[in-house]
Amino acid sequence: MAESHTSRLFPHGDPRNGYVDYLRAADMVDNDEMRGFMSQSRKTGADWKRLFRLGHPAMDRRKLAIRFKDVPALIQEGNRKPVRSPYEMGAESWDFLEIRPLKHVGKVMEVMGATSFEDFSPKKGVRLLVELLEFAERISHDSVLHLLVGNALHSYALNTFSVHYEATPMEDREALIEKIRDLLARPTIEKALLGERRFAILHGRKAVFDAQ
Numbered sequence: 001m002a003e004s005h006t007s008r009l010f011p012h013g014d015p016r017n018g019y020v021d022y023l024r025a026a027d028m029v030d031n032d033e034m035r036g037f038m039s040q041s042r043k044t045g046a047d048w049k050r051l052f053r054l055g056h057p058a059m060d061r062r063k064l065a066i067r068f069k070d071v072p073a074l075i076q077e078g079n080r081k082p083v084r085s086p087y088e089m090g091a092e093s094w095d096f097l098e099i100r101p102l103k104h105v106g107k108v109m110e111v112m113g114a115t116s117f118e119d120f121s122p123k124k125g126v127r128l129l130v131e132l133l134e135f136a137e138r139i140s141h142d143s144v145l146h147l148l149v150g151n152a153l154h155s156y157a158l159n160t161f162s163v164h165y166e167a168t169p170m171e172d173r174e175a176l177i178e179k180i181r182d183l184l185a186r187p188t189i190e191k192a193l194l195g196e197r198r199f200a201i202l203h204g205r206k207a208v209f210d211a212q
Contacts, residue, residue: 005030005098009086019085021078022139025071026101034104037064061111068108072128075109079134087142087195094199099149102139106132106153110160117164125164126172129157130179137183140192143199147192154183 006023014020037060087094109132116125133154140150161168161176168176 005101009098014084016081018078018081018083018138021074021081022083022102022105022135023098025074025078025105026098028071028074029068029104029108030101033067034064034101034108038104038107062115064108065112065115069112071105071108072112072131075105075131075135079131079138083138085139085142085195087198094202096143096145099145103149103152106136106149106156109135110153110156113157114160114164117160117167122164122168123172126161126168126176129161130176132157133176133179133183137186137188140188142192142195144192144196146195147189150188 004023004027006020006027009023010017010020109128113125113128113132116122116128136150136153136157140147158180165173
């Protein structure tokens, strides 16, 4: 069995660090089922079943929401804690294997937010999108790649909110707008560039060492 992202980057654990909860969620979605959903592929099966799924894409989204229903709790838990990334703490591996699963975690949050709106639960939908925005910002600090993934997840949340804007009560709209203002005030881009510099310095040192 392949090593989990959590054990690979935090071999000794770190229960007070929200990044560990994010990685636990990433481990949960790092499988063929999630990758198939993201690539819009369909499992081979009877033609009528395949055509039904193609004609009713919401069925796949709801299946995803049920399959990964435990993901939001991990993200909410991580968002309530301080976050220190493994790279900030001097991780030995800088291959960023967890980047794609973290993006998939964000997609699960977006899907579950959207289905909450569709089920006439706008408060739950807004709550999930707010958690997604916070998660996206917190994983954006380690490199330009992390920043781009975080920006993509912000787009997921805002696109979903825009589709359901009219169905959202005014007080819930204000809660989401307030979160966006909070995020815009944070030095996210600066942190990402500092992380990129840290990576470049470490990568350069490793290249020199390998050449000796």
